[in-house]
Every structure is written in structure tokens, then in C-alpha cells.
Amino acid sequence: xxxxxxxxxxxxxxxxxxxxxxxxxxxxxxxxxxxxxxxxxxxxxxxxxxxxxxxxxxxxxxxxxxxxxxxxxxxxxxxxxxxxxxxxxxxxxxxxxxxxxxxxxxxxxxxxxxxxxxxxxxxxxxxxxxxxxxxxxxxxxxxxxxxxxxxxxxxxxxxxxxxxxxxxxxxxxxxxxxxxxxxxxxxxxxxxxxxxxxxxxxxxxxxxxxxxxxxxxxxxxxxxxxxxxxxxxxxxxxxxxxxxxxxxxxxxxxxxxxxxxxxxxxxxxxxxxxxxxxxxxxxxxxxxxxxxxxxxxxxxxxxxxxxxxxxxxxxxxxxxxxxxxxxxxxxxxxxxxxxxxxxxxxxxxxxxxxxxxxxxxxxxxxxxxxxxxxxxxxxxxxxxxxx
Amino acid sequence: xxxxxxxxxxxxxxxxxxxxxxxxxxxxxxxxxxxxxxxxxxxxxxxxxxxxxxxxxxxxxxxxxxxxxxxxxxxxxxxxxxxxxxxxxxxxxxxxxxxxxxxxxxxxxxxxxxxxxxxxxxxxxxxxxxxxxxxxxxxxxxxxxxxxxxxxxxxxxxxxxxxxxxxxxxxxxxxxxxxxxxxxxxxxxxxxxxxxxxxxxxxxxxxxxxxxxxxxxxxxxxxxxxxxxxxxxxxxxxxxxxxxxxxxxxxxxxxxxxxxxxxxxxxxxxxxxxxxxxxxxxxxxxxxxxxxxxxxxxxxxxxxxxxxxxxxxxxxxxxxxxxxxxxxxxxxxxxxxxxxxxxxxxxxxxxxxxxxxxxxxxxxxxxxxxxxxxxxxxxxxxxxxxx
Numbered sequence: 169x170x171x172x173x174x175x176x177x178x179x180x181x182x183x184x185x186x187x188x189x190x191x192x193x194x195x196x197x198x199x200x201x202x203x204x205x206x207x208x209x210x211x212x213x214x215x216x217x218x219x220x221x222x223x224x225x226x227x228x229x230x231x232x233x234x235x236x237x238x239x240x241x242x243x244x245x246x247x248x249x250x251x252x253x254x255x256x257x258x259x260x261x262x263x264x265x266x267x268x269x270x271x272x273x274x275x276x277x278x279x280x281x282x283x284x285x286x287x288x289x290x291x292x293x294x295x296x297x298x299x300x301x302x303x304x305x306x307x308x309x310x311x312x313x314x315x316x317x318x319x320x321x322x323x324x325x326x327x328x329x330x331x332x333x334x335x336x337x338x339x340x341x342x343x344x345x346x347x348x349x350x351x352x353x354x355x356x357x358x359x360x361x362x363x364x365x366x367x368x369x370x371x372x373x374x375x376x377x378x379x380x381x382x383x384x385x386x387x388x389x390x391x392x393x394x395x396x397x398x399x400x401x402x403x404x405x406x407x408x409x410x411x412x413x414x415x416x417x418x419x420x421x422x423x424x425x426x427x428x429x430x431x432x433x434x435x436x437x438x439x440x441x442x443x444x445x446x447x448x449x450x451x452x453x454x455x456x457x458x459x460x461x462x463x464x465x466x467x468x469x470x471x472x473x474x475x476x477x478x479x480x481x482x483x484x485x486x487x488x489x490x491x492x493x494x495x496x497x498x499x500x501x502x503x504x505x506x507x508x509x510x511x512x513x514x515x516x517x518x519x520x521x522x523x524x525x526x527x528x529x530x531x532x533x534x535x536x537x538x539x540x541x542x543x544x545x546x547x548x549x550x551x552x553x554x555x
Numbered sequence: 556x557x558x559x560x561x562x563x564x565x566x567x568x569x570x571x572x573x574x575x576x577x578x579x580x581x582x583x584x585x586x587x588x589x590x591x592x593x594x595x596x597x598x599x600x601x602x603x604x605x606x607x608x609x610x611x612x613x614x615x616x617x618x619x620x621x622x623x624x625x626x627x628x629x630x631x632x633x634x635x636x637x638x639x640x641x642x643x644x645x646x647x648x649x650x651x652x653x654x655x656x657x658x659x660x661x662x663x664x665x666x667x668x669x670x671x672x673x674x675x676x677x678x679x680x681x682x683x684x685x686x687x688x689x690x691x692x693x694x695x696x697x698x699x700x701x702x703x704x705x706x707x708x709x710x711x712x713x714x715x716x717x718x719x720x721x722x723x724x725x726x727x728x729x730x731x732x733x734x735x736x737x738x739x740x741x742x743x744x745x746x747x748x749x750x751x752x753x754x755x756x757x758x759x760x761x762x763x764x765x766x767x768x769x770x771x772x773x774x775x776x777x778x779x780x781x782x783x784x785x786x787x788x789x790x791x792x793x794x795x796x797x798x799x800x801x802x803x804x805x806x807x808x809x810x811x812x813x814x815x816x817x818x819x820x821x822x823x824x825x826x827x828x829x830x831x832x833x834x835x836x837x838x839x840x841x842x843x844x845x846x847x848x849x850x851x852x853x854x855x856x857x858x859x860x861x862x863x864x865x866x867x868x869x870x871x872x873x874x875x876x877x878x879x880x881x882x883x884x885x886x887x888x889x890x891x892x893x894x895x896x897x898x899x900x901x902x903x904x905x906x907x908x909x910x911x912x913x914x915x916x917x918x919x920x921x922x923x924x925x926x927x928x929x930x931x932x933x934x935x936x937x938x939x940x941x942x
Contacts, residue, residue: 169797171570176563182813183558377794380778380801387770394766407764410556414767414814426569427801 169377169427175334176421178314182343182414184406187218187304191226193340197300198258202251203232204272205263210306213350219263219304231255233275236264239321239328240271245285248275252299260301265359266310266319269303273318273336276301288331289320295333303341307351308413309359309450311366311420313341328443343417345409353400357507358450360396360412364389364503365453366419369432372464372472374539378427385424386479391415393480397506433542434460436534437550440527445518454504455511459554461497464540465490472539473497513555524551556764556814562721563808565701569730569801571793574605574691578613580727584687585645589638590619591659592650597693600737606650606691618642620662623651626708626715627658632672635662639686647688652746653697653706656690660705660723663688675718676707682720690728694738695800696746696837698753698807700728715830730804732796740787744894745837747783747799751776751890752840753806756819759851759859761926765814772811773866778802780867784893820929821847823921824937827914832905841891842898846941848884851927852877859926860884900942911938 181189194201203219210216223230233248251257252275262272276299278285288294305313312318318331351359371385391411399408418424437460438452447455465473470489477483477496485492501511510516528547535542542550568576581588590606597603610617620635638644639662649659663686665672675681692700699705705718738746758772778798786795805811824847825839834842852860857876864870864883872879888898897903915934922929929937 169570169794169801171568171573174567174569180561181558182561183556186558377797379781379794380774380798383774383777384771387767387774390770391767407556407766410764410814411767414556427797 169381170375170429172426174422174426176314176337176423178338179340180314180343180417181340183410184344184346186342186344187222189340190219190222190302190304190342191228193302193342194223194228194259194261195226197302197339199227200229200231200255200257201259201261202248202255202257202275203230203261203263204236204248204268204275205232205234206236206238206268208234209350210263215263215304215306215347230261231257236268236271237321238267239319240267240274242274242286242289242320242322244271245274245278245320248272249278249285252279257299260299261304262301263304263306265305265307266312269305269310269312269338270318270320272301272303273298273312274320274331275299277318277331277333277336286322286325289322289329292330292332295331295335298333298335301336301338303338304347305341305343305413306347307355307359308348308409308416309362311363311417313338313343314417314421341417343413345406345413346404348409348413349404351403353403353508354448356399356403357396357504357509358448358454359416360392360399360450360507361454361504361509362450363412363416363419364392365434365450365457367392367424368457369434370425370428371476372469372539373428373430375428375430381424381427382475383479386476388415388419388424389480393503396503400507431535431538433535433538437531437547439534440531441513444523444527447516451509451516454509455513455516455554456550458497458501458504458511459550461500463546463550463553464542465493465497466540469540513551518555521552521555524548527551556768557762557816559813561809561813563701563724563810565725566727567701567730567804568727570797571731571733573729573731574609576727577606577609577689577691577729578615580689581610581615581646581648582613584689584726586614587616587618587642587644588646588648589635589642589644589662590617590648590650591623591635591655591662592619592621593623593625593655595621596737597650602650602691602693602734617648618644623655623658624708625654626706627654627661629661629673629676629707629709631658632661632665632707635659636665636672639666644686647686648691649688650691650693652692652694653699656692656697656699656725657705657707659688659690660685660699661707661718662686664705664718664720664723673709673712676709676716679717679719682718682722685720685722688723688725690725691734692728692730692800693734694742694746695735695796695803696749698750698804700725700730701804701808728804730800732793732800735796735800736791738790740790740895743786743790744783744891744896745835745841746803747779747786747837747894748841748844748891748896749837750799750803750806751779752821752837752844754779754811755844756821757812757815758863759856759926760815760817762815762817768811768814769862770866773863775802775806775811776867780890783890787894818922818925820922820925824918824934826921827918831910831914834903838896838903841896842900842903842941843937845884845888845891845898846937848887850933850937850940851929852880852884853927856927900938905942908939908942911935914938
């Protein structure tokens, strides 16, 4: 186990009806909020009205920033900062999934920086303070509700980079599983695949003697595997939504990575699919992950896959090691299939291999330090196999 | 899953050598500390000298309170408060296990109360502020390094009660597994049994649909079961000490109980053994727990024990349900036996049953609301079986 620092200061109110805590949480930090949201699904579901009513009843003033993009842009962050400065906002209140929360984190941090917001993305040490953030989560996937990351895009520069700062942990996150009932099957499936990938990237890893962490990750994986397919089929199954929601936070809030380190190869490879073909991130991960598993299965890694197969899927430990590993990979694919995800590149409309080389060059940079070395040629081969 | 609030603000520096962070942590909160410790083992191991040297090098002044009892007394808390007030202490720095940390928490909270310290124990709402606490853990067991409880005893009143306040979470805890190398085999075994019991009390519980939490608890139990016996036999096995240390914090920092609730019957029963016969708490739990499991095994509970047996010990799921449950209980006993613990009351020197009735009356109060109803007569029978 490697040495580590642990710190997750976000407070969570979890469960049906916990939205009622919002005024109390806000009042701890001020009396004027900026509501941040995306395309307006929160208006269709009635959540927006509920929040606004709660704020009004409690004499909390609000402004709003809508239209946050699925990959939140730095220009949107700057719009939010301008509102905060002009209107004297005390608290940033994102309502939505990871993109909305990331945008709010960007706003909260850029508020205190006297210059273009992109500067703090390029140089996180310029983040010296942040407005308090309170999140209302409506999509379980990215874990942004309980972590210190925000991914911000710059259209002009064609860049998508992280803000990474202890100062942007949400102060409070309200996690009401019923607020995810309206998430469509495809987004539920992609979100679950995203969570699973967050865990896989830490689980399949060269750091030794992390028994505690490995067993915890198996617990999280089992939860995804059990409840992902249920939530896809029964969108208003409370237990499925609750177990998935809590898992999404713990899959990437830093806890499981305490004592481990290493690259995230599947993410590095998938990012190219999203960038070149606009593939939904979680779906891209569901396609790529089993092929990365198969490609990296060798005498050095087989025991990792065996442990996974036995502990997560309950595969008979008396079988041949490669048999267990291959069954584990097949069962992983089956989980994604059970959630209705298409599992080849061709099936999602990628009909030629034109960019595979170019994408692989970029992906290879992100794979440096991963548990199995993956060169550009390896990644081209993975794309070919997944074609 | 029940609704819950989650909040664990303590920051942890984990790993060999992390003591070097101490001056940085202290300086965040002030420049004068009260070192709190117990019987002086930290002087024998050299830890005391290291801490003092670090403080001196960094111009941090210190006072000290030694001799904290295994069950810290309110009179000792008051001694600490007096020093803090007289000497202008900024930070309370316990070095030790749960008793020492609990005492420090009592001091930190009573510092701001203008009256007898016992008042705040009797009425936790009187805790309105607390001095910052930074802990250096030397014994993995109670989880006090990452929770908001302190158990304080009052000799005069013959009472042992909790302070329970968000304000007494340690700000930082330094968890260096090598600092537990000197913990004797018996204390290691008892500490591991204590951790396991913290998990069992939440795991065997009537709340439904806590898949996430149940799988996490199985992860923690597996870690105890693997590494407890190793740490007993190889006291300086880093991986064993590290995995146990991190497990001790997570077994009782509140995380696993999020979404669950209920009484802690084994603790309620064991507390009487400690009170009447001065049995080491963790050892008492190791004796009592398997008998409580056996006694509560019935058609309503068998599936819980079956799940435990299959998921934690890998028992063949095709066996008869009661066979699995009984094997699981026997394997639990075996873990305690493997750590060298004696497992009947007679074996630890309790040679008559004089107090069983009296103890059972008291224990029954603490069992109210547990997953199986346990009356006074049930508890007498459990004592008899464990005799």
C-alpha cells in the first residue's frame, strides 16, 4: 500500500425528500444563490419549481445560469462568474449531473481570480479561494458531487482540461435517488458503465498489498452489476437508484484510490472516441473496456483478472486461470449488454478506421504508467478489435 | 436503505513516515499543543522523543498530560482542561489508542464549557465549540481517530457515557502503521475482534436493501479476517498493520452505518463483562459474538448468516442453509482462536455465574431494537452457553 492523504469534506444528505435541507444548507453560507443547470430537464420534471419555491419560502434570493453544455465551456463559466460578481452571489447551486456541477465548480473558483477563467484551468495553483458550492444531483455517474475535480472545455483551443483543487469540494450534496427516476435508460446504462470504469481503472493496477481497497472496489463493482440493469429496466426502482447513486460518489471521490496510483488507460483511449466521434463517454468505456481487458490478459496480469472473476462474479476458483479470466471478461461484457448498450464501434456508427492511428497516438500519451504498457500500435489493435 | 446524513471531515495522513506532517498540521491551528498520552509506552518506543523533537524544531510549544486511563476518567479530562486554560493551548494532540483520543476529545470540548466537564457528557448539547484535535494513532481498534464519539467514565457515579458531537472530529489523524508494530499480540487480537464487532453490529441488522453497505462491510470483514491473525504472528508485517489500521477507521467512522440503524446487542452484552469482570472489551466481544450468532440463528435470520458465510468465507452456496450458517459461525470462532484468544468465560477466569442475572438485566436495555429481540432471560442463556 502506498502512503496517501485522505480528505473528503463534502457533507451529504441522502434519501428521498432530502431536498428540504436545502435552505438550511444555503443559509450556512449566505442568502443569494446562483442556480446552474443544463438543458431544462429540471423544468420538465418539476424539480426547478420545487427548488425555487423552497428558496422563496426561506427568503433566499436567486439568479440563474441555464444551458450548461454536456462538456461545460469556459465561456459558460465566465458567464456565471459575471452574474456572481454583478449580483453578489454567496453560493453556487448546480442542479444536474457532472457537467453542471463541474461548470459550477469552475464558476466558484474563477470568481476569485482576476483574469480569464481559462488561466485557472491551465494553472490550478491560481485557484486560491472559491465560492461555496451546494449540489443537487440528478444523474449518478461522474462523482463530481463529492470530489475536487472539474473538467472544463475550451472550444477555441480545442482543449478539455481539469481544475483540480481542494477548494472546489462541494460543501453539501443533496442525493435524492428519486431525482434520478427520470434519467433515460441509455443515460443510466452509460452512467453505470462510467462508474464501473472509474473502479476498474483503479482496481487493475500494479500497486501491491491493497487488500482493503481491492475488496472495497469489488463491493462497488458488485453494486453496479446488480443494480445497473435493474435501473435500466425499472427506472423508478428506489433501491436500484439509491445503491447506484451512492456508488457513483464512492467510485471516484478519492477513497478507493487511497494507497494506489497509476494511469487510466481505458479513459485515455475512450477520450479519443468522444473527441473524434462524439461518443457518449460511459458508452465508449463500455465498448473499450472489455477489449482492453482481453488485450492486456497475459501471464503477468492473469491473476488480477482471476481475482476479479472469483470475487465479483463468483466464478468457480477451481477452473483454469485463463478460463476464469476469460469468463470474467465475458461476464463484464454481458453486464453492458444487459443494459442495452451496443458493444462494437461499427454498431455505434463508426464505419471506417481513418482516424485510428491518429487517435492512438494521442491515447498512448494517457496510457503512460498504466499497469500494462500500451503503445500506439497496441491501441490501434484495440480499436481494430473493437471495430 | 434509510435516509442518512454523511459527514466525515477528518483528514488523514496515512503511511510510514507521515509523522513528519505534524508541524504543518499543528501550524494550521496554532503554536501550542497539549500532548495527551497514557501509560508511557510511547516513551519506551521512542515515539514521544520523535514528536517532541519535531515540535521543538518547528517552534511549537507543548505541555503534556500523561497517565490517561484505559477508560479515561472525567477527572483526567478536567486536569487537561485546566492545563489548556492555564497555558493557552491551541491544539490537543493525543498520541495513543482510543482511550487517549477519547480523553483528548473530552478535553477539547470541555475547554469551552464553563462548569464541571461531566455536564457535557450528560448533556451533549452543551458542547458548543471544541479545541482542534490532531491525533497520532498507535493502536488500531476503536476508530476514535476518525469519528465524533468519546467515551468518558465517572468513577464516583459509576457511569461510562458518550460525548457525541460533530465538533470533536479530529482535524487531522496521522496513521502510520509502523507505530502499531509494538502493539502486543493480545492487544492486536482484541483490537481486531473489536473492529469485527463494530462491523457485525451494523451488518446483522434488520434494515433492508442496503446492498452497497453490506458488500462494503464484507470487504472490511475480509480484511480483518485475513490480516488479524497475520499481525498477531508477525507484529512488524507492514501490509497487515496497514490494512488493519485503515479498516479500524472505516469500521466505525459512520460510513457503513449510513442507511442503516439499530441496536448493538453484542456490545450491550459485552459491556457487562467489562464492567463486572474487567474483561478487555475486544476479547469480551470475541467470546460473546459467536454465542449471540448461534442463539439468534433462526428461520428469520438464517439468510443473513448464509450471506455472510458465502460472501465473507466463500462457503459453498449449494449447501443447506443452516449448514452454511453454522459453518460461518464456526469460521468466525476460528478467526478469534487463530489470534490466540480464549473463547469461553471459564477460560478467562470467570468461575461462577453469580452476576449473570444482574448483568443480563442491564444488557437487555442496550439490546432494545436489535435485529432479534433479546430479553434478560435470553441473555442469561447466552452467558450460560458462553460459560
